[in-house]
Amino acid sequence: MHRIIVANRRGHQVIEWETTDTEEARVQIAEAERIIREARDKGCVVSKKVDGQHVIDTQPFDPRVEEYQIIAPIAGG
Secondary structure, eight states, X not given: OEEEEEEETTEEEEEEEOOSSSHHHHXXXXXXXXXXXXXXXXXXXXXXXXXXEXXXXXXXXXXXXXXXXXXXOOOOO
């Protein structure tokens, strides 16, 4: 199971998808890709897990990545 963890002011949300060749998996992957794209468009930072650690990711969405995290920009002043 692959996932995106979306950190927000209410805690976090988890979106998961499979990489099997099924219609359900294709729909889940398309939704995960949309979430990553929209988060970047809103100025969020995206990281992915590489060798057990999260690193900043600016590459196109890859459904084989074990885990992404989306971190909203800090607002205030």
